[in-house]
Amino acid sequence: MGKKKPRTLISKKTVTEGGGEKNEEKQLEVKQLIPEKQTDVKQLIPEKQLDVAHPTDDPGEDGKKVDSDVPQETVSSTESRKRNIGATRGVCAMHKLHLKLTFLDRIATRTIFFLTSVGTLKPIAIELSLPANGPDSESKCVITPPVDATSNWMWQLAKPHVCSNDSGVHQLANYWLRTHACMEPFILSAHRQLSAMHPIYKLLEPRMRYTLVINAIARQTLISVDGVIESCLTPGCYCMEISASAYKNWRFDLEGLPADLIRRGMAEPDPTKPHGLKLLIEDYPYAADGLLIWDAIESWVSTYMKRYYTESSIICNDKELQAWYTESINVGHAHLRHESWWPKLATPEDLTSVLTPLIWLA
Template sequence: MRKRFPLQLVKDLIPMGGDYLLKPPKPQVIKQDEKAWMTDAEFAREILAGVNPMMITRVTEFPPKSTLDPSQYGDQTSTITEAQIGSSLEGLTAQQAVSSNRLYILDHHDHMMPYLVRLNNLDDTFLYATRTLLFLKGDGTLAPVAIELSTPLLQGGLTTAKSTVYTPASTGVEAWIWQLAKAYVCVNDYGYHQLVSHWLNTHAVMEPFIIATNRQLSVTHPVHKLLHPHYRDTMNINSRARELLVSAGGIIELTVFQRKYAMEMSSVTYKDWNFNEQALPDDLIKRGMAVPDPSSPHKVRLLLEDYPYAVDGLAIWTAIEQWVTEYLAIYYTSDSVLQSDVELQAWWKEVREVGHGDLKDAAWWPKMKTVAELVKACATIIWTGSALHAAVNFGQYPYAGYHPNKPSASRRPMPEPDTEEYALLARDPEKVFIRTITNQMQAIIGISLLEILSKHSSDEIYLGQRDTPEWTSDAKALEAFKRFGTRLEGIESQVVALNGNPQLKNRNGPAQFPYMLLYPNTSDHTGKAEGLTARGIPNSISI
């Protein structure tokens, strides 16, 4: 225990004195109702409006298939059957549910399966690769209808899967089996969130843009002026993260299930990273959550309408894109002006060939020959450093500060019938649940970290604000920026109104915790909106 949790590390992270360990701040997810997190409705709502709402995808074929190489992993097609879910589909067949865009999946199977042999050989660890099938009900909410837990099965030189499917239950020991199945899903989701959705897709991928901007664009260049606020403190916090959090033996390896394989798993995921898919509309289309729609204000139409992250995110994305379009139009009156901008072309060349050099030959990179390409690129960079990071960061303690809701590790397999563990589950289900998820020291350190990461500082500079009104002397740019701020303040009112609409059940959920992570907070200039507010979009990835 002392080796895994060095005393100095614990002292550095956890506030000493007082009664902190006895009375940490109460996470918002249990403030109104301490049991709401256990409901299927809240479990599903957090897939749309929690701390990792960018994993859900629409099912396009049933049963869901795998993308793992069959020459290594055999047939990894899901074992969920229509007979297991049919009674939960409001009279539809599985195919009808697919065809009517009412079947969705939280799929952690393919990225987990290649690591399970190694992970489950670690001490105090037992993990599954999970698939969670969700049905869109008539009231606009999602219901989990099946969870598949898979472990590796080595046979015939292949790493195939041994899978068990669990379906909802509300009474007896079966209800706790279902609760454990959801916990195993949350463990997968927690680890993926920390290492991919959060660290890789915001912190890490921003670095090449920051470095190239400072190396290739003069401080008077209009693109430098546009992007610079969205880089504030990011390199500093990333440096600290590499020292304390994602380093070998650091806090992430101590508290998250991937342990010593954490950075390997995020690095492997980076091979499939695509800059274009950092843009919210592209991401939603890729996941099947939206379709292109030129008539929509956001140019896409959501297939699941009450999707708080996407609804608020698209409003923010469109405001950013409009601001960038208006700003760049002042300086780039034609594509030829952009093409002859030596600094700009050197900037993009370094981003692609040096910063993201591992992917420099990918066909998806914008060529940076048109103003439209520059608008999309700058909007994507701003979105990533501001709103995307806010969505995955500032809800960490509010949702995962209560570890049973979002455990970071699992230590025991699902209890099997006719075993001592199963009998104990029937007698004392809470005991089995607690000793299955994150251990006490992991939880203490992990929760302390989440509290630090989730706090807004008193000197936060929010989207639509600047640290100085003299950031440019160009009156046209200042007017465009003022319009941007006005649009963001309008989005604030829109978010509040949506949260107050009782027809939109995913906005608050059983936990009665309104979705405010993409509330811009542009209107606040007091500096008083600090701490665990679970709202506000800072300009940059900063703590």
């Protein structure tokens, strides 16, 4: 911006000389309201996007800075000037951080949702975090829903970072790890230990038909070093490290939908409700629709088991079945084989509780 000319006020004064009147105009120069040197705020943001007044570098009569667009006489109190100055400094600090956030690849996010009275979730705060460079570095910033034009684009900038990180968690922990990697040992063991005519193999074969092929292709092109996953997802070279870290908390007995909802705090047991669960968030299509599918799978598997396994002794004496389950745990998940949460395989109910999550996930 070019240098602006000083504003002037015209003061008219009437004097009397020799019985006549003469208007004498006197120009009173007013101090320049906009400093010549541009501040960091103007370098970061177009002037029209600032919703706060720009304070000047020149003090008024009381030693306080005055608003650039309002004459000093109309400023009602010192507090209003302090609010303007504080708001400007706050906007400056946040915009500095957001310029960094715009051009960096990996930003940690935390989001707070509010459960409304109608059972829906409303985001009320997003925290964006960068690695701290020092004790005084501006590494974190909390963004709240917009109230004006400036905060609106800041809110719009924060939301894609949340979606990007959520996509990484979904792909690496919920999808690749739970539905592909953790199911692979059960599928491999089924091909090794169950004959093609075994009723359990017949039940599982349509569900596990393509998983091994997909996993093989994924290791070649998707999750390989510098592959599609590392190139496209936010975690980059840390993608497989995130999957490995999530696997430390993996439990087969909590992979079923009802147990998973309870573990994540989205539902609580309630025998009086459908599916034996009470959803804590009513507007939750994944849970509402998923429980219908889960019940259908569980009912189908239970009916199928009763046709071939009428007694517990049949299950205990089925060598192929026991070999399949033992190898899946002791070989496929070797370092978790001693965990007490593995379901037993001694009754038709036990077999149903093992097969239903496998079909749900695979």
